[in-house]
Amino acid sequence: MEIDSNRTTLAKTLQNRRQRLAGLIDFPVMLWSGCRMGRNFPANRFPFRASSHFLYFGGLPLERAVIYLNFGKLELFIDDSPPETTLWHGEMPKREEIAEKIGADAAFPLSELSSRGEGVATIAVQDIMTRHQQAEILQRPLGLGNNLSGRDRDLAIAIASLRMYHDPDALAELRQAAAVTVEAHKAGMRATNITNFNIHSPLQKTQTEATIRGAMEGVIIAHNMTCAYNSIVTVHGEVLHNEQYHHSLQPGDLLLADVGAETEMGWAADVTRTWPIIGKFSPTQRDIYNIVLAAHDSCIAKIRPDVEYLDIHLLAASVICQGLVDLGIFRGEVSDLVEMDAHALFFPHGVGHLLGLDVHDMEDLGDLAGYEEGRVRSNRFGLCFLRLNRPLKSGMLVTIEPGFYQVPAILNDPEQRVKYRDIVNWERLAQFGDVRGIRIEDDVLVTEDGCEVLTGGLPTEAEAIEELVN
């Protein structure tokens, strides 16, 4: 854990956040940071990731810490490291130093927590060890995700209403994550060029997805950041959550890379680019790429306060349908096609989601942050995966990530084949066999008069992408 002495604004930022929270609720709150978990033996632990709600109000990735928030006051509960650990881990900041850094009003050892749990609201953390402690201190079971109730639910709604609109300190972090992510993607494109291959290791005989992943994540690590999520770096973009990296890169392949950095304080970026291994899109790849790009650009052009995110999603669906009609893959009127979810044959996910301390921001609260109160997930094939359904407001950060995929599980599904038999020209589609998956994703901040693409430093045009690979 590193306390950045340059960040004199941290205490102020945190004070501001908890005062805004105090304006929304009138009961005390405890937020736990969580602890590390053993990987293959107790001393070999996964890297620590503090709970995002803790980070928002506590500011620092402290292990085994609890903050108690009440009417704008912050009390910190954390144990000082025992002296014998100094040998192994060096001098750690003391409770009082940390308390000062985050502007706590008081600080206590963890043992003082036990008497404080009555009437307190909390959000369950991810690690079960800490979750047991939460239930023990509060002397009640904890709800999770969409099953929050009582004060915990009121707290979650209050926190979501704050975390949804990023303050300057949050934005500064998010911009850093975005900037490093842009560099990581550029490094990935450069590493795809076969003439740059083998500079790092004589052991590799063929270039694989892992080769490119190494180049990209290496940049993120070099900036002392972590990956905000498990990277997708694949020539099989049609597998939406692909976490395999062993395929070798073949000349006709497209590589889809969905890789994002996370700052030390936990703020995330989330970017996808798709590029041709040989540095040149085939005509069919370029046709589809330009449809996805048109959807991407149209959506971003429309983002401004008060626009419904659902409409952005539907716009992406329309642009994709129009493009596929123009290519002769779809038949019919665009509005009819979208109405019957035809877009979801090739674009079976939502156009994006909230982004902040979590890559799917506040998804631990189920749909509470993503969905405006009173709205629920659609059960339509073309809408059910949409993670965000709210009117956009200034200060929100969202991803825009339309895509086109030929997913065998969808396209070979006999039911879909029947349902869409009059709409899809399967022979025409067969000519686009070299397009397995394309996605273009950027991080877009809603501003007062429109939007700003935080990851705009990374090109999207096909020619610019080709240039970076070459």
Place this chain on the structure above:
Amino acid sequence: MEIDSNRTTLAKTLQNRRQRLAGLIDFPVMLWSGCRMGRNFPANRFPFRASSHFLYFGGLPLERAVIYLNFGKLELFIDDSPPETTLWHGEMPKREEIAEKIGADAAFPLSELSSRGEGVATIAVQDIMTRHQQAEILQRPLGLGNNLSGRDRDLAIAIASLRMYHDPDALAELRQAAAVTVEAHKAGMRATNITNFNIHSPLQKTQTEATIRGAMEGVIIAHNMTCAYNSIVTVHGEVLHNEQYHHSLQPGDLLLADVGAETEMGWAADVTRTWPIIGKFSPTQRDIYNIVLAAHDSCIAKIRPDVEYLDIHLLAASVICQGLVDLGIFRGEVSDLVEMDAHALFFPHGVGHLLGLDVHDMEDLGDLAGYEEGRVRSNRFGLCFLRLNRPLKSGMLVTIEPGFYQVPAILNDPEQRVKYRDIVNWERLAQFGDVRGIRIEDDVLVTEDGCEVLTGGLPTEAEAIEELVN
């Protein structure tokens, strides 16, 4: 999870391992692989790491799988992915395919487990979710680490006696991990050269520990491996388990990098090198470096079957004491110095440990694998951290990692100051202020007539290190 179709020997290797296990115990065994845990929200999970005991007998990093071993037979329990996950994760291997791959005698869904728990021995996995399932199926609490009892303890002893001596398939994996680790260290040394800086990102204004870490881990990721443990890449080598990477690299600094790769099947390497940022050791740094190197080389020269690992540790202690006497930092007879643990002032850890599927192999079993039956940890300052105390045998893989550190928590401890006041020439020591921490670590296989350094492709001599940095 990737099933490597080239590895036709996997089923044979696993069969051999379980038949050897059957020769040691006469009760049934269940081994769980474990599951992934949420990082900041349930769908954003830490990478999966299967339990090492499962991997040893089950061979593949399968999530949520159980193997039932009885008299040399293997039954696999795993659920096929539900069809709807194909959309997101692609086609996954079916239970029957996996069963064939690992040579299972039968395969069942997990629901069949519940009736099979009676009289079964197991080893607790690290993730608590799975541990709850283990206790539920076996209908009893599980012991951990040094607190195993009954059949679980008998099982642990049997497994330790197998895993301690690496078979050819294990060795092939370990050699791969070692080879990639060697390349990672070379990349780290190259990246230290300021003229190679900034090729990856225009965002970095100063070279930090993270810069080098990124270069090293990038190589590991590029080979589709993971880090076997959280890397130590630090200019503060005196903090033994340093996991901070933010310090900038200064011309007079030594960088200590303890970084090791782990293969997809879970086999680890563990290597440390220490190099000068400017590519040239200062005279004082070189003096101490050569003492640590002499200890390293002497230990490796002595490794062969039947040698006590404790004696290797004591040899390292002696060589270090002798070197410090020669430099005028210590006064006295080497044997007296070691006897009174003077070496531990500067070398306060063990000379190494077992290496295999875990970087500290089988440390989840407490000292059961590391310590010969009947032996327990010493409480001596100079011996208590020794993780391995057995006679070496052919097939064992150990690390050899002597070091020299100026740890403030030790050297400024008034008790130590008094205890060692006649032994340490503090004024002379003060001249070595630019040596905060040096460690040289290699992975050494005990062979029938001596040993083989699996990581020998990475130089250790000061001049060769300097050449790699320059």
